[in-house]
Amino acid sequence: MTRLGVVLLVVGLAYPFLVYFGLQILPAGFIAIGLFVLLALRLAFSRKPDSFNTLPYLIAALVLLILAARSPMVGLKAYPVLLSLALGAGFAYSLIRPPTVIEQIARIHHPDLPLSVNSYLRKVTIAWLMFFLINAALSAATAMSGSLKLWTLYNGFISYIAMGVMFAGEFLIRQVVHQRIRRAA
Numbered sequence: 353m354t355r356l357g358v359v360l361l362v363v364g365l366a367y368p369f370l371v372y373f374g375l376q377i378l379p380a381g382f383i384a385i386g387l388f389v390l391l392a393l394r395l396a397f398s399r400k401p402d403s404f405n406t407l408p409y410l411i412a413a414l415v416l417l418i419l420a421a422r423s424p425m426v427g428l429k430a431y432p433v434l435l436s437l438a439l440g441a442g443f444a445y446s447l448i449r450p451p452t453v454i455e456q457i458a459r460i461h462h463p464d465l466p467l468s469v470n471s472y473l474r475k476v477t478i479a480w481l482m483f484f485l486i487n488a489a490l491s492a493a494t495a496m497s498g499s500l501k502l503w504t505l506y507n508g509f510i511s512y513i514a515m516g517v518m519f520a521g522e523f524l525i526r527q528v529v530h531q532r533i534r535r536a537a
Contacts (some may be wrong), residue, residue, distance in 0.1 A: 360394055368508030371428050373461055380424035382521035387416065387431060411438045429495035433488050434506040440484030443477055465533075472529055476522060483518050487511055 363370065374383045391413040412434040420427025446452040455473040456464060491511065494503040
């Protein structure tokens, strides 16, 4: 990952806090412009600009542009919701048009996986789809609560903890699945 990629990742992860503290000194419209610049840079420096990986950012950018034109604050708070929905859409699409996102990732690291694990990989894809939908719903609830502090706490901290728990749980289950595959081979 390039330095710019690292900076964009850090800024993206810190986004809720940047919004919270930025609104203390800047108008919402100015911060919304910053969000669009962030999304534009993310798309411009994507390794595969024509890949499905950029689609969630394109969808989020388009919807945010429309929302922010009407109300910059709504656009700012909608970003985590739209990103979760767009990522969920990517996972859902891969369930309809396999291979699933999780299978693609798994086969990068383990190209010799037997086809028998596809059922497990599909279940993991469904689990992540459910995670993104629940995360989008909770993000939307915090956005509509009217509390910028609650929105920042959930979207800048709690959602990351939940994602970490999801990764850790899936990692532990994956170790059991790998042991079963080795025993069966």
